[in-house]
Amino acid sequence: MSGQNLARLINLFNGSSDRWLTMDQDNRLLMCPENLHEGMKLGPVFYIVKPEQIEAFARGTASQSPLFTKNSPAGDQIAPPTMRLQDYALLIAAHFYGGSGGVHAKHWSEFHAPMRANQAVKTEGRITRVERKRGKFYFELEYESRDATTDELLVRQAITSVLLLEGKIA
Secondary structure (H helix, E strand, O other): OOHHHHHHHHHHHOOOOOOOOOHHHOOOEEOOHHHOOOOOEEEEEEEEOOHHHHHHHHHHOOOOOHHHOOOOOOOOOEOOHHHHOOHHHHHHHHHEEOOOOEEEEEEEEEEOOOOEOOOEEEEEEEEEEEEEEOOEEEEEEEEEEEEOOOOOEEEEEEEEEEEEEOOEEO
16 A cells, blocks of 8 residues: 555544645655654544455455354454554554664564454554664564554554665665
8 A cells, every 4th residue: 555545544544635645745754764662652543344344354364264254253343363464564654764674573463352253443553762783773663553443452563674765675
């Protein structure tokens, strides 16, 4: 998803007008070591867990559980627990632009409650560690996703990434 599309999506979920941001309105930071700081807050990002996303993810991961179908025995269609492991990418894309990405070095998750179809979710986090080690730049992002209506904790996660610069490990 492009930065402009992500900004538009965030605006829509936040009740702002349905308009595109122009480059002079884009206040995201360049993704580079100089702009990543311990304690930096990212988010919140809001999204809806769509039934079609649940079904596509379940198919793509060959998940056979009936919980992931529209006729779930749980009543509500449940999202596979690993479906939201990439929420950190939404936080990063909403706050930064450019850069060459990163190498995923470590990830941990605590699952507290299932995400359900059509559930509104709020995800936010903060950079908890930045360091240069062995000539590479590492950062750690801790984040959590909550039900946007009830504030119930759904999942708490953290990633450690090695930042790429010009397609190479920084």
